[in-house]
Every structure is written in C-alpha cells, then in structure tokens.
Amino acid sequence: MKKIFLFVFLFLFTLHKVTSFSQRTYHVYIASALPENPSVKLNFHCQSKDDDLGNHELLPGQNWSFKFHENFIRSTLFYCDFEWDGKQKTFNVFDDSIACIKQAKGDQTDTCYWLVKSDGFYLAYKVNPPSWALTKYYDW
Numbered sequence: 247m248k249k250i251f252l253f254v255f256l257f258l259f260t261l262h263k264v265t266s267f268s269q270r271t272y273h274v275y276i277a278s279a280l281p282e283n284p285s286v287k288l289n290f291h292c293q294s295k296d297d298d299l300g301n302h303e304l305l306p307g308q309n310w311s312f313k314f315h316e317n318f319i320r321s322t323l324f325y326c327d328f329e330w331d332g333k334q335k336t337f338n339v340f341d342d343s344i345a346c347i348k349q350a351k352g353d354q355t356d357t358c359y360w361l362v363k364s365d366g367f368y369l370a371y372k373v374n375p376p377s378w379a380l381t382k383y384y385d386w
C-alpha cells in the first residue's frame with residue numbers, strides 16, 4: 247500500500263514539474279502611436295476561445311496589456327478587433343509560442359508589443375522599441 251502511495255505521489259509530482267516547466271508567461275501589449283490630430287480614440291476588443299478581454303480604448307501615446315500562460319499543447323490564440331477613424335481591422339495578435347505570430351521569424355520571445363500607427367500595425371519583441379525593431383505586419 248505504501249508503495250502505491252509513493253508511486254502516485256512521484257507520478258503527480260513529476261507531472262506537475264513537467265507541465266509547469268513547459269509553461270511560459272507571455273505579455274501582449276497594444277500601444278497607440280496614432281496621430282494626436284484628429285484625436286480619435288483607438289477602440290479594440292481582444293479575445294481567445296476561453297477568455298474575452300473586453301472592450302478597450304486608447305488615446306495616442308497610451309497602452310494596454312495582458313498576460314497569460316501558454317497552454318500545455320501550445321495552441322493559445324488571441325485575436326483583436328481594432329477600430330479607428332472609420333477603419334476596422336481584425337487579426338491574431340498571438341498564435342505562435344516562439345515569435346508571437348506564425349508569419350514572424352523571430353527567436354523565442356515572451357513579449358509581443360503591437361504598435362498601432364495610422365498606416366498599420368507593427369510588432370516588436372520588447373516594450374518601447376526603437377523604430378528598427380518594429381516590423382509591420384498589417385495595414386488598416
């Protein structure tokens with residue numbers, strides 16, 4: 247009997263170690279670098295299959311962020327719907343556990359920094375990135 251308990255304990259302990267080891271915390275930022283004039287708010291709504299992160303709005307220069315643990319099979323996907331100045335765009339802000347989005351070619355990151363400009367959406371792997379670290383992926 248004791249042996250069975252020990253075995254079960256070791257099994258659960260190992261399972262816990264393996265799953266927590268493979269869990270990484272990711273931060274996704276949405277930052278507005280939209281022009282001050284016209285001072286129209288950026289409205290957006292982000293969600294995954296399991297989480298609805300609600301409606302948010304940003305003035306030029308403001309930012310918002312969320313964090314999450316990647317699930318065990320690494321299939322987490324968050325998408326956002328953006329609206330600004332009569333324009334609308336929806337795309338995945340996170341669908342890849344290495345480079346934030348599948349079409350990006352980056353090294354392992356845990357920071358996805360999306361900068362919204364009047365000509366489109368730029369991704370960087372650190373907060374407040376220099377302009378050379380930004381890559382544009384979507385137009386409005």
Ligand SMILES: *[C@@H]1O[C@H](CO)[C@@H](O)[C@H](O)[C@H]1NC(C)=O
Nearest residue numbers: 275277307308309310373374
């Ligand atoms: C977000 O905004 C705050 C307040 O303006 C600023 O201090 C911070 O550096 C910004 N962070 C990012 C990641 O842009």
